[in-house]
Amino acid sequence: GIPEFSNMTIDPWIGGHNMLNAHAAAVDLYRREFQKTQGGQIGITNNCDWREPKTDDPEDIAAAERAVLFQLGWFSEPIFGKEGDYPEPMRKLYGDRLPKFTTEQKRLLKGSADFYGLNHYGTGWAAYDPAEPGADTAYAKVTEEGFPNAMSVWLYGSGWGFRKLLNWVARRYDNPPLFVTEGGWSLPADTAEEAVADQGRVMYYANYSAEMLKAIREDGVDVRGYFAWSLMDNYEWERGYQERFGATYTDFQYGRDENAPTNKDLQPTEGAQWRRRKDSSCWLEAVYKDNKLVSPVKGGTFQGCVGSFVFNGKFEDPQHPGCLRRITLDISGTAAVIIGGAPKTSTPECKSSEKGGEECHEVETPKSCDGKSDETWSVDVPMVSGGSIIADFSGRGGPARLAGFWNSETSSIDWADGSSWKAAGGAEEQEFK
DSSP states (O other), X not given: OOGGGOOXXXXXXXXXXXXXXXXXXXXXXXXXXXXXXHOOOOOEEEEOOEXXXXXXXXXXXXXXXXXXXXXXXXXXXXXXXXXXXXXXXXXXXXXXXXXXXXXXXXXXXXXXXXXXXXXXXXXXXXEEOTTXXXXXXXXXXXXXXXXXXXXXXXXXXXXXXXXXXXXXXXXXXXOOOEEEEEOOOOOOOSSHHHXXXXXXXXXXXXXXXXXXXXXXXXXXXXEEEEOOXXXXXOOOGGGTTSSOOOSEEEEOOEEXXXXXXSOTTSEEOSSXXXXXXXXXXXXXXXXXXXXXXXXXXXTSSOOOOOOGGGGSEEEEOTTSTXXXXXXXXXXXXXXXXXXXXXXXXXXXXXXXXXXXSEEEEOOOOOSSOOSSSOEEEEXXXXXXXXXXXXXXXXXXXXXSXXXXXXXXXXTEEEETTSOEEEEXXXXXXXXXX
16 A cells, blocks of 8 residues: 555545545536436445344444444445434544535535445354454454355355345435345356356355345335346456356466466466356346246256257358258267358359450359358367357358357357357258268
């Protein structure tokens, strides 16, 4: 950090204060100049884990409440509270360390969000510790015994803690429209096969979704949406690429990067990365396709992700009607070859010129196959993994690594260049010569 801004007893709250005022100014500008014509919504997302009292001792209960209030209420109270200011307990314990808002700043802050954005991951026990105020001055010692632990040392899961946090927000801030803008579970994986079987992540999403559904139906919390973190394995703050939160596996093709601050030999390299869906991705798909909570156990609505066998067969290319493509997997199911048909290349048409000699002009090659004069081509598929495929089309003037992904909704391969091949099913066998 920058030394002159690294006083951790005051600088975090000065920074937070400036951020809140900047938020209020941006919202005010958007509402005055753009919202009416654009019809958009504007808000803010805050992050908080739930803190459950470790015992029924009133001091533990108060410490747990402070732990939530001094993190989530720190940024929420000025916007969603009644006064446009920080929580009163924070003012009491922080004293002059907590900056003050002007009357105009309070006016702009109060109500400066059209929805409540919430990032939430885990839960911990909170016990009152009079000897240790902690970084947040909540006097709450947090422990996590009994909770399942993710790959991340800080992440301990509890669906019921999630439900309690949703209710805390609803009760304190008059049940605003709420979007859970992040939530997820990290798991280690060195290979695609290891990564795909992410039952812990499936259970996390199933558990948290079930508790969120209870909060909606039984408690009346106005939850509008949930965003799973994350779509794919990616860069995770100071942990770099080592912790995997993705519902899709990313093979980073690790190599050396002399410019990396740490882990120089574990940096992504370009040109050969690829991705494969994990079971959690397919479970989330089953939920949104059926529009209901489904069992995380394979066998019913949730069948897991497809295997590479889906690529073994014939496909039709709408860009070239009548031209079948046949994919044949090798015995391992991890590589293949594609044999396809293409219209015979047209030859130039020539005729005698009045001045002697010949005049020739190109004839456009048809896009469709006729099943008689077609030409045959083949390309190698160096990688097939689950519902992901990579083909080498360099011999046909295309990319050397074209990625494709199985689309279970349309029974087709969606290629990265925008083309799509649909499973031929009962199409007539094309003779490839």
